[in-house]
Amino acid sequence: MSKVDLNRSVRESNDAVAARNRQAFAAHGVFAMNIIGSPGCGKTSILEYTARHFNGRFAAVIGDVKTALDAERIADCGIAAHAIETGGGCHLNAAQVADAIAEMDLDAVDFLFIENVGNLVCPSAFDLGENIKVAVLSIPEGDEKVRKYPALFVRADALFINKVDLAEHCPYDLERVKADARHVRPGIRVFETSATHGTGFDPWFDFLRSVSPA
Template identity: 40%
Template sequence: MCKDCGCSLGGHNHTHTHADGTTHSHTHDHGGDHGHNAYHEHTHEAHAHPVLGETKTIEVITKILSENDKEAQHNRDHLDEHGILCINLMSSPGAGKTTLLEATIKSDKFKIGVVEGDLETNQDADRILKAGAKAHQITTGQTCHLDAFMVHEGLHHLPLNDLDLVFIENVGNLVCPASYDVGSNLNVVLISVPEGSDKVSKYPVMFRSADLVIITKISLLPHFDFDVKKVISDARKLNPKVDIIELDSKTGQGVDKWINYLQFKKEFR
């Protein structure tokens, strides 16, 4: 995981596509002169090749996670001030996060903003903008997750006064994003039928953190050896209170349950 292997310790490039479609790039090298001081202290101390078990590396990683948690709470408070429900979408690449967002936007039930996270390209942000929502793209380079500081920056590029929901579409990865609180109210994890039904047991940290698990691409069930009951059972062993929805964003099957879930959570947040 990032907090163990040290991939979160290096600087990285960010390319941003704003809500109006304009794009710019810059590098976050986490130097000491940056405004987010505590977070950025780690770079030069353990950037090169952190070795698991070294005292200094552990201290640095602990500091990173601690500062990230503080920033995450700041994000959460900021969103609360605007009455916004924030949802962190996590999954492996290709599980259907962006397609689900497109279906959600097209339901016309909410005013939506999206912070998009990918290693490269603005493709997903472009899809969100085309669907009719506001979007801010963060390309992370070699970093395999979004953290609270990246999300904080993204939030300041969204018109929060005009939004009901903000989605964080995290980098496609079933491991690292689960370790980083980004300031969301809900963690939603997608698992698609083509991935197979063993993913919950193989990646327990991710699914243990989930408030909702969505089984996607269910129209493909006749074509894959996917055990829905096993996925549900495995998820509830990790978290007995987790909600589960089965849907297909392309056909629309089950999307109404997702929309109803969001409306309920928004109303009673």
């Protein structure tokens, strides 16, 4: 089998499991979000702030190369968190999520947050069965990321631009980033937040209420 065929075969078998995950989410009334962004952009902080301030029935699957540290942070917010240690893998796949949700009571969950491994490239290529992909950028990363890593943004349904509290310290053209995102993904929802200061979250909470299966 050539490398191209092998990649296609891996992708197709992933897509088949992702379709089963999607059916399970629909059957149990779960709205699942695949959260993707660079290491340290604030994915876990956004989930922590959301869990603490939004009255929803949440669960989380947290992917990291090593450690369950982020899952422990999420569990400290009072929500069920399942850690996936990829041991070097640069993205989650649908089978890992299938194993995780097999251990959850999905009937007790309205929203499932799947925090992918910190990476702007690989995670976007693997469907996990989620309802939406949520991209996360942060101000200190620089304002050219949508142009440099378009594969994520063409597939993302929502975009967080996090760490806006640092805007005065970093040169960053926020309007340019939003325009770049809307150019590759017309209609993308953009949330400008500071997860540490708790600003900019009301539109995100309104969005979650609007898609709540409950």
